[in-house]
Amino acid sequence: xxxxxxxxxxxxxxxxxxxxxxxxxxxxxxxxxxxxxxxxxxxxxxxxxxxxxxxxxxxxxxxxxxxxxxxxxxxxxxxxxxxxxxxxxxxx
Numbered sequence: 001x002x003x004x005x006x007x008x009x010x011x012x013x014x015x016x017x018x019x020x021x022x023x024x025x026x027x028x029x030x031x032x033x034x035x036x037x038x039x040x041x042x043x044x045x046x047x048x049x050x051x052x053x054x055x056x057x058x059x060x061x062x063x064x065x066x067x068x069x070x071x072x073x074x075x076x077x078x079x080x081x082x083x084x085x086x087x088x089x090x091x092x
């Protein structure tokens with residue numbers, strides 16, 4: 001919570017239940033992250049990539065989620081959980 005995570009590398013990390021609210025996430029790598037049940041704020045829009053992430057039951061502000069679903073890197077499936085990234089974010 002309220003962490004400085006600029007350019008942080010969370011590729012393949014298990015971040016279930018983590019709080020990323022009010023963080024600075026510019027250029028952070030969330031590729032293949034398992035963020036099940038995690039909490040995010042608007043800074044999620046500033047990450048480098050979300051490809052292959054599992055965001056099942058993640059708490060994301062509705063206005064932010066709409067913009068997240070428009071990102072080109074919101075695709076693929078998580079290699080550990082097998083969950084489709086777009087489906088985990090409920091981007092239909």
